Amino acid sequence: MSEGTRKALRAIDEPIDIKVYFSKKLGEAAPSYAKSFERVRTLLEQYRNVARGKLRVAFLDPEPFSDAEDTAVAAGLKGIRLNQEGEMGYFGIVGTNSTDTESSLPFLAVDRERFAALVTDRLAAHPRVRVVREEVRAIPDEPCVIASGPLTADDLAADIARLAGQQHLYFYDAIAPIVEADSIDMTIAFRQSRYDRGGEETAGGDYLNCPFNQAEYEVFVDALINAERIELREFEREDAKFFEGCLPIEIMAKRGKEALAFGPMRPIGLRDPRTGKRPYAVAQLRQDNLAGTLYNIVGFQTNLKWSEQRRVLRLIPGLANAEFVRYGMMHRNTFINAPILLAPTMQFRARADLFFAGQITGVEGYVGNAATGWLAGVNAARLLCGEAPLTLPPTTMIGALCHYITHAEPGEFQPMKANFGILPPLEDAPRSRRDRSKAYSTRALRDLENVCASLVPTR
Structure with missing residues (x-):
């Protein structure tokens, strides 16, 4: 530890509470995270000793559906999926001082720029994908998927408004x-x-x-x-x-x-x-x-x-x-009135060979955007092969999200992310939140397997 660090720690004049969140299951699934956690633990224990009681450190295991998980999520820490059931693991630090202001160091937060670059590089390198680096100013006449995102350029937005009706294209979110x-x-x-x-x-x-x-x-x-x-x-x-x-x-x-x-x-x-x-x-x-x-x-x-x-x-x-x-949130966000304009297949109701996906449909979050893109792409391929488009059961999260955005009240429609609340209620739902979530997952996997078993492979 440097002398400068020691001086900074000794100069703390108000108590600072540090909460370190680390999921034991994450360490078991990925040992490299366990090693990183041990390094962090050792460093913070050294800091605590030097700070002479002004730095209080607690180590928490945010198990699924626990109070610790709730506080980790509320502080802004991002989780990583551990298994098919959707359990999440966490690794991050939250610090609170005596004025009750809070900040977090989300070790697993997505670096948006690097993530976008990774997706772009994967697409560019794919042998069956041809990337055309030109601005699309109008909706193509041939079958296509529009996934232009929350900051759709003005020319394309104007053409979407022409097709959809200006009253069904929105540019700002004010979400309660x-x-x-x-x-x-x-x-x-x-x-x-x-x-x-x-x-x-x-x-x-x-x-x-x-x-x-x-x-x-x-x-x-x-x-x-x-x-x-x-x-x-x-x-x-x-x-x-x-x-x-x-x-x-x-x-x-x-x-x-x-x-x-x-x-x-x-x-x-x-x-x-x-x-x-x-x-x-x-x-x-x-x-x-x-x-x-x-x-x-x-x-x-x-x-x-x-x-x-x-x-x-x-x-x-x-x-x-x-x-x-x-x-609640407020931000610039171009999206269409999906309940009026889209079917749960992500098809534009007035033009069956046109699909929309991602945030422009009123979906929020990485998972929801990727999922609607996947479904729109699959259905575009099935259409070109002369097969019926796929509608996923609303008991699955993808199906529920697509059903929600296409069946919400049009006059009150606002973007939505994946959450258990949009799933149909369970019969004889368990009382505990943990058991309810497992029951949702079990039902979804069963229904998804039934759909997959009934599909005719796309040529």
């Missing part, structure tokens, strides 16, 4: 967080529409309401306006329309303490059944899928860091133990 229904405390939250205007099919109303008293509201607003935000990229900061169409809730809150209570959190027309009175403010949740397992927090589009969203949104009465399947 989504929580699992069974993590909402219904002893606090209550179902009711304003002035009891819910229909017969939604007994009690269309919304779940989380009521605030004045003290709870003030604590929430203070936490919201002081939380850390994600930095906007330069082209987002320069685009005035970005702010007009995607005003985050934390910016609304900064305009005045009562701005939210008179805006998206207004309690007018509602009565808290616990008190019989109108709440001081209310956060409303709207059902997000047909199965009723997911709810989005209405009007809560936000640009807070994910770990901050988890902390601040759990201050909402009734959401103290909320499990988030999607955090």
Whole structure:
């Protein structure tokens, strides 16, 4: 250890808590990670000794579905798949100081530039792939797959808008967080529409309401306006329309303490059944899928860091133990209104030889983008060979994701990533989260094997 490092450690004046996450199963699957972890452990133990009590180090094994895994994910650590069942392993460091600010060192985070270069190099070197390095300015007349991503160039975007209809092509995301229904405390939250205007099919109303008293509201607003935000990229900061169409809730809150209570959190027309009175403010949740397992927090589009969203949104009465399947976000993102325009095969409904894939379909995440690209490519090949396109069962994650983006409510459609909440409910679902996840995986593998067994090989 250098003398400079020793001086820096001795100069720490506020306690720093370091949490090192390392999955034992990851070390068993890949011994090189175990060796790296031991080096990190040795180094941090040396640091702890030199820091004279100001550096506190904890070593955690984030087993699947444990509290340790939840905190690792909330801090931004990225997992690596360990097996077919979808279990993830983690290796990373999270540091928190006495001011409760947090940062992470995600050892397994994807380096996007290197990852993109790797994919490009693999494609360029493939003997059956010809790479044409030219800008595509219009949709080709022949069969093709469009996977132009979230920053589709203007000319191609204009041609997609011509084909799809300008009203069905979007350029910005303002996404509200989504929580699992069974993590909402219904002893606090209550179902009711304003002035009891819910229909017969939604007994009690269309919304779940989380009521605030004045003290709870003030604590929430203070936490919201002081939380850390994600930095906007330069082209987002320069685009005035970005702010007009995607005003985050934390910016609304900064305009005045009562701005939210008179805006998206207004309690007018509602009565808290616990008190019989109108709440001081209310956060409303709207059902997000047909199965009723997911709810989005209405009007809560936000640009807070994910770990901050988890902390601040759990201050909402009734959401103290909320499990988030999607955090709020705002960014430039070109995507089509897939529920109107696409079939679950990734085919454009008005033109069967045209396929879309990736983020332009409203899918988020590396896995979802790769999966829709795979399905669109397979179906394009099957079409050219005169075979019927493939639709995967909605009990599989790929099938569920494609079903979700093509069957969501068109007027409320926003991008979605793969998560258990979009899968059809299980019959006799196990009570524990771990057992439910295994049951989902077992059902998906069974149904996928049945589909594979029924397929005629493509020539």
